[in-house]
Amino acid sequence: MNLRALALLSGVSYAIAQVTVYGELPLGQTQSFAEWQTTTVRAAYNSTQLQVPALPVEAITNAFTMQLAKDAAVVSGLSIPHVGAGFFGFSIEMSVINQVLGKNSSFINVPFLNLMANIAERAGQVVVRLGGNTQEYAVLVDGDDPRLEVGHSYGKVESASTGTTLTPATMFTLEMLYTCRKISDMIDLKWFLGIPFNDSVDWRLAIVEYGEEILGDDLLGLQAGNEPDFYVQFGRRAPGYTAYDYFNEVGDLINVMAPNDRIPRKNILIAPSTSGKVWQAETVWETGFLDAYQDHMYGITVEYYPWDNCAAMYTGIEANIRDPQEILNYYVDHNNAIALVSPYHNTGNLAIQVRKPLMMFETNTASCGGFPGISNSYVAAIWGLDYGLQMAQSNFTHAMIHVGGQNVFYNPFTAPPTEEAAFNQWTVGPIFYSALIMAEVFGKSNTSRTIDLQANMGSGSTPAYAIYENDQISKVALFNFLSDPTGANDLSVALTVDGGVPASVNVKYLLAASITELNDITWAGQTFGNSKQADGRLRGDLNVTNVPCDQASNICRVYVPAPGFALVFFNDGDEALRVSQASQTFATTAWLKGHNTATFDLQAIQTSNGHGGAQRDDKSGTSVGFRKKGAAVGARKLGWGGMLALVGGVVGVWFGMDGI
Template sequence: MILHSLFLYCALASGGLARAVTVYSQVPMGVTPTTSASSSTYTGAAAYDPTVLNAPALPNPLPPTQFGIQLSTSASDVTALSIQLSGAFLGFSIEMSVVDQVCDFSSLLQVPFLNLMALLSERAGRVNIRVGGNTQETATLVQSLPDMKMVEKQETAGNNPTETPALLYTPDILYLLSNISALVNTKWYLGVPLNDTSNLRLAIAEYGERILGDNLLGLQVGNEPDLYARHGHRASTYGPYDYFGEFGQVVAAMQADPNISVSNNLIAPNVATGDWTPEDVWNTGFIEAYTNSIHTLTVEHYPDDNCAAIYSGFGPPKDPQTEFPNYLTHAAGKSIVAPYLNSSAIALAAGKPFVMFETNTASCGGFPGISDSLGAALWAIDYGLQMAASNFSHALLHVGGQDVYYNPFTPPPTNQSSYHQWTIGPIFYSVLAVSETLGSTNTSRVIDLYANGNNDYTPGYAIYENGALARLALLNYMTDPSGANDYNATVSFSGGVAGQPSAVPAQVYVKYLLAPSVGEKFNITWAGQTFGGQFSSDGRLQGSQHVETVPCDQTANTCTVTVPAPGFALVFMSNSALGESTPTSTITFATTATAAGQRGTQVAGVDPSVLATSNGHGGQDFGLGSTSKGRSSAGDRAAGVYPSGAVLVAVIAGVATILRAFAHQEL
C-alpha cells in the first residue's frame, strides 16, 4: 500500500508547536552507472565508485556439485542449536555525524529510508539501529544551532590528539528518530560521550529516554575503549581496570540524575579487540559488578582495513582484486566469529544478549569493488548466520557518509537530489535475506550444517522455528557462467514436517539471491526483484516476485535444490514458513521531495590511525558535508514533549488536511 499526501512530522518548531510537511508520489528516476572505470582513475565519492572486480578463479580442487544433507524435522533431535533469535538479527549502525543525512532531508523524513525499513520490519517484526560511533564520544547536546542545523561538526583546536571533530546536536535528532519509529517499527541504541569523565554529559540519556521511550534499546558507554590509549584519548597506561572505573562513574551519575529513571539499559564494553580482548574486561569482574546496570554485552569488529589507500603511514595500499577471495569462503565468517565464542558463552551464562555492535567489510570505508559487490552480500549472509549459530543476539552493519564503499544505502549528494534517487548497496540484500531466513516469530534457532564435507565454497545452515525445521539457507561462492558449478543439494528428512504424514513435504519453495558474478554491483535480484542501479531507488523493490516451487520425491524422502554459481538459496519447508517471510503487502511511502538548497558543511581533519582499527570511516564526509538543515531554533523547546500518538495515527491513515498545530502531551 502506498500512502499518498502523507504528512510527516519531523521535529518541534518554535514555541513547542509541531510543523507538518507533505510528500507526494513519483515514478522512480534511474541513471545507468558506468562500470568500466578503474578505482585508480575515479575521483568522485566512494559510494559511487564504478570499479567492478573480476570474480576469483574457481577453486582447485573443485567442490562436489552433487551432495546430500540429512536433516531432522524436529529441533528436539538436534544438538548445538543456537539460542532463539529474532528476524531483526542484522540491523544498522549509523555514524552519529551523518544520521541527519540518512534519516532527514531538508525538513522531511527521508522517504527511501522509511521504505527500506518498512521492507525489513514487515519481514522481521522490527529493525534495530544504533546511532553513534567515534563521533558520539565528543557529542554535546545544545538547544539550537545556526542555520537551522540539527548536527554540526566543530573544528578542533589542537587539544584532541586524534583531531576527532567535536559534534554538536539538538534534541531535533531524537525527535527525528522518534518519528521514524512512529511510522516504522524501529528501535534505537544511543551512546553516552566518554571523552571527559570529569564532566559527564548525560543529556543523551535524559532526552533519549524522554523522547524515545520504549523505542530506546540502550545506551552505549564508550566506543572502542581498548583503542583510547593508542589514539591518545587516555594515558598510555589506560587499561581494562580503568574502563571498569569509568563505567562505574557513569552508573553512579545516572543513578543520581533525577531526569533519568532507567539505569539498567547500558551497553558495554564495546571493545574492538584491538589492544584488549573481551576477556580482559570480563576478568576485572565487570559483569558481576555491574550486572544490574548492563543490558547488553557488545564487541565491534572489522576483518580488514583499507586505510593505506587513503592515508600515508599504513604501508603499500592493498589491491582489492587480491583481497577479494578472502571474502568468498565460509572460513571468512568463521574466522571473525571464532575469537568471540568464549564471550558469547559468558554472556549466555550471565543472561545477557551478546551483540556485534559495529561491523562491515573493512574499516577506512571498505574496499572498492569488494564492499559494494554481490560477493560482499554473500559474505554478510554467511557471516551473519555464523554469528547467529554462535549465540550472538544480533549484529549491526555500519553506515557512513558518501565517502565509504560499504553502505547498505546511500542518499544522493544534496545538490543532485532533484534528479537522483538513492543508491542501494548489495549488502542491503543481505539484511533483507537474513530477515526472511529467521522470520518474525522470535523463535528461530540456527545450526551450521558443515555442508558438502564442510567445503568452504558451499556452506549451508538449517533454521528451526517453533521447534520444527522451517528453512534451509544455502550459499555458492563460486562464479561460473557455464553453470557447471551450480550445485545440487539433496535434502533427506527424518520426522514429520509441519504436521504432514510423510517426513518429506510434497514440495518446498525457494527464493534466490542472484547476479551474473560475485563482482556485480547492481544487476542483483532477490526473488526476482531488485532495487535497481545507481541513483535509481526510492527504497521499494522493483519488479515481480518470483518464488521457485521445487517438487520433492516423497518415495525417496528427498528434495533436491539447485544453487547457482554464484548465489544464495533460501528454502522454505512449508507454505506457512514462506508466508511468514513474504508479506502480502508492505506499507511504502512515495515522494517528490527535493532539497531546497545546499546543506551547510563542517569539515574537520582526523588522524588516520584512528580509522585503521576503529569504525568504518569516523563519520567523516570529506568535502561532501553531512550536516543538514534542521528545524527552526527560535524559542525554547519543551523537553519531553512529542506529537500525540493519535495525530500520528491520523497522519499514517492519510489525513488530507494540513494541520495547523499538533496536540502534545507531557511525558
C-alpha cells in the same frame, strides 16, 4: 528447474566481464595501467569491478546430500532462539545523521523510511544505533546555535581528539531526538544511543536524560564508551590506560546516573564495545566487569571489522596498502567466516549465563570505508549472509552494519549527492540485501534457531545452515561462492528429512551475474535498483520457485547456481515466503535542494572501526571536498539552494511540527 533459466527470467546475465577495472580507483587493478587521473566520482558510486576469482584447482562436489533432523530436540549445537528485529540492524555514524535520517523531524528521508519498513515487514522490528567515534565528544546545544546550519539537528566542531583520528565533536539538538521519535511513530524501530565518554569527571548526560524522556521504551540502550581499547591511540586517555581504568569509569558513570530522577531506567547500559584489535572482550571480563555491572546493563557489545582499507583511503598512511583483487578470495571462503566469529564463543556463553543479548555493535566488510569491487558488489551480499548466520549460530542476537557518508564503498544505503538530488535517487548497497534476507530467515516467530550444517564435507565454497522454528525444521540456507557461467559448478543439493520430506518446497534466490557483479542483484526476482535508482521500495514481481520433492525417495533436490544463495522453505504457510514490498510505504512530497551534510573536521576516524571521512581542505560535508590518495575528489561545498516543492521527488517527506 534450471536456475540459469530462472536467472534469465529475473533479468540476470551470466556473461563474465572481461574488463578487470572500469571504475575510478586503482585499488582493484590486476595489470599495469597508465597513470590514473583523479575524478569527481565519490566512493559510494565507484564502478570498479574486480576479476572473478579462479575456480578451485580441485573440483568441488556438485551433487551432495544433506540429512536433516525434523525435530530440533535431536540437534546438537543449535543457537539460542532469535527474538524480533531480524538479525542485522544498522549503525549510523553521528556525522551523517542528516544525510541518512533527514534534516530534522519535519523533513525525514523517505527512502530511509521505506528501507526500514521493508525490514520491519519481515522481522516485525528494526534496530538502529546512532553513534560511533563521533559520539564521544557530543554535546547538546540550542537549535538556534550559530554554528549549526539552518534547520539541521546537529553539526560538528573540532574536538581535542588527536593521534591517528581527529574525531569531530558533535553538536546535537533535541531535534535529533524528535526526528528519531517521529520515525519510531511510523515504523517499529528501536534505537541505541551513545553516552559521551571523553570526560569521565564532568559527565554530560543530556543525551541520556532527553533520550529517555523523548524516546521512552523505543530507546533500548546507551553505549558506555566506543572502542575504549583505542582511547590511548586516539589521544582520549593518557598512556597506560587499561581495562581496569575503563572498569572504574563505568562505575563512576553508574554512580552519577543513580540519583538522577531524569534517568528512570538505570539498567540500559551497553558495553564494553571493544574493537578486538587492542583488547579482547575477555580483557574487560577479567576486571570483574560482568559480576559488578550486569544489573545495570541492557546488553554486551563488541565491534570488529575483518580488514581495513585505511592505507589506501587516506593520504599520509603509506604502509600496508591492500589490493582488493588479492583479498577477494577471503570473502568467498566459509572457513574465514568461522574464524571471524570463533573468538567470541566464550563471550557468547557468558552472555547466556548473565541473560544479556550479545551484539556485534559495528561491523562491515572492512573499516575505513571498505574496498572497491568487494564492498559494493554481490560478494558483499552473500558474504554478509554467511557472516550473519555464523554470528547467529554463535549466539549473537544482532549485528549492526555500519553506515558512513558518500566517501565509502560499504554503505547499505546512500543518499545522492545534493547537486544530483533533482534527478538521482538513493543507492542501495549489496549488503542491505543481507539484512533483508536475514529478516526473512528468522521471521517473526521469536523461536528461530540455526546451525551450521558443515555441508559438502565442510567445503569452504558451499556452506549451508538449517533454521528451526517452533522446534521443527523450517528453512535451509544454501550457498555457492563459486562463479562460473558454464553451469559446471552449479550445485544439486539433495535434502532429506527424518520422517519424510513434504510434497514440495519453495525456494527464494539471491542472484547476480557473477560474484563481483555491481548491478542487477535480485532477491526472489525483485531489486531495489542500481546505483542512484532506489527509493527504498522493491521493484519487479516476486519470483518464488516451487520444487517438487520425491517423497518415495525422501529427497527434495534444490539447485544453486554459481554464484548463488538459496533459502529453502519447508513450510508452505511461512509468512516470509510470500512477503514482498512492505505493505506500508511512504510517498515523497517535498524535495530538499541544498547541502545534505553537516560540516566536518579536517580529518575523522581514519584507522578506527567505522568511517567518517578525512583529509579535507575545508570544513565540508562527509563527501564534499574529500581528497583521497589516487582516488576520488569530491565536488566543492555547495551553498544552500533553498526548498523546492516537488511531488514525486526523491529525498524528503514533509511532516507537521506538532509535538516539537
